[in-house]
Structure formats: C-alpha cells, structure tokens
Amino acid sequence: MPTLHHAPLARVDQNTLYRIMALRVAVFVHEQGIVDDIELDGADLLPTTELFWMQDDDGEVLATIRVLVDDTVHIGRVATAAVARGKGYAGELVKAAQAAYPGVVELSAQAHLEEWYGRLGFVRVGENYLDAGIPHVRMVSGA
Template sequence: MTDDDPVAKDGDDLTARDVYAIWQIRDAVFAVEQQCDEPDVDGIDLLPTTTHLWCADANGLTSYLRTYVTEDGTRRIGRVATRKDARGRGLSSRLLRCVHDRWGAEEIRIGAQAYLEEWYGSFGYERSGDGYVEAGIPHVPMIRLGS
C-alpha cells in the first residue's frame, strides 16, 4: 500500500489492528500535539454508519478521517488528522475528495478547527454558524451542500 491508495472501511468491518492504527494517529495528533482536553473515544468509531478513510506507509497511517451519519441522518466528517512527518503532501485533500466522490450528492457537515476554515472553503464548505470551542480548540461549523 502506498499513500496513493486510500483505504475505506466501515466501522463494523474494522480489525483490531485497524482500530489500533486509527487511535494511534489520532492520539499523536489530538492528544499529544494539540493537547485536546476531551476524550477521543466517543462511541462512533465502530458503528456501521461510520466510514474510516486513511492513507498509510510502512510506518503506519499517514492521514486519516472518519465520516458518519448522525441519528437525524446528517453526514458529518471529523477527526481529520495527518501524521507530522507526512504533512504538506495533500493527503487530507485526497481523503476529503474520496468522501466527496462517494457522498458528494449529500449535504455534509463538519466542525472545522477555525484555522482550517479557508482550507475547507476551498472544497466548497461554507461557515454555517458562530464559532465555538471544542476540546480546548476554536472551531467553526461548516456545511457543504449536496450537488
């Protein structure tokens, strides 16, 4: 597998090795680097309505995101993370495009870290409300209307 081959797996199809790799990249980015002050494990990862997408190399996951459908039927994207040594190579963009290829006809929502508002905007997301703080980090709600 190379960085050019994104993987997509539904929550109920993940292996223990997949879960470990996912939590490893999220722990490194969110807990260690960003010092998030809320738990990462939230009961969403293993649901059949959750899809995990990632790129990997010989050292593990290089970039990751998850998308899921909420109880009210809204598709959301979250937990977007790229390993420190893999940044600047367009990996998160590649994963986001995979989401849009699969679910682009649907409305998609994201709680984006505020500093990434312009980046998400380049993919058609628009701010949809007031900013807020989540896990100690400023966020903005954003929406991409289905095509």
C-alpha cells in the same frame, strides 16, 4: 505512493485500526492537548460510521478521517501524521468522503482551517464556538 482506503470499523483489520487510533491520539491528545475523553466517544462503533485513511506500503497510516452518517453526513477526526503534512493526503480523504456521500456534508472545522476547508468546497455556517477549548466553526458543502 500511499493508498486510500475506507471501510466501516468492523471491516478494518486490527493492525490498521490500531494505527488509525494511534494517529488520532498523537494529533489530538499529544499535539493539540485535548485531554478530556472526547477522542474515544463511541461514535466509531456506530454501524453507519465509516473510516477513511491513507496508508503507505509499510502499513503506516499517514492520514485519517471519520464519517458519521445519521440524519446528516458529518466529517470529523481529520488527522495527518506530522511526517506526512503538506502532501495533500487529508484533502484527498475529504474529497473521497464527499464523493462517497454526494449531497450535503458538514463538519466542525478548527477555525484556523476554515480557508483550507473552503478550498474543498465548504462554507461557514454560523459563528465560531469552542470545542475542547479550541475555536471551531460549522461548515457545509454540497448545500
């Protein structure tokens, strides 16, 4: 059974961080074709950013999210390895982030995932917009 972890970047060991970033590149760059330079945006380096991930006994990262904390709490970079999809790991990570940061949490959801995020307590705020050529919608929970 995979284990849920979370920590700021400075406390993530280098092998795990490599696997988190490799998973994000696999999903966002290779699968979704996002080729502009938004994946490595520097936000992971902010002292208030926290990474959440599910890791199996062999050290493989199966799912990950990133939580940015400034004036708001923002969940992003939700990615699940192809072999781990449909097992609820991303949902567990989102719920863990909501529990860690009670109150209003926002995210920019890919529009086709609006219903999935809705099951996790998020509601749409505003109209669809394009981000990296993919339709997105802003959503919030805890409001």
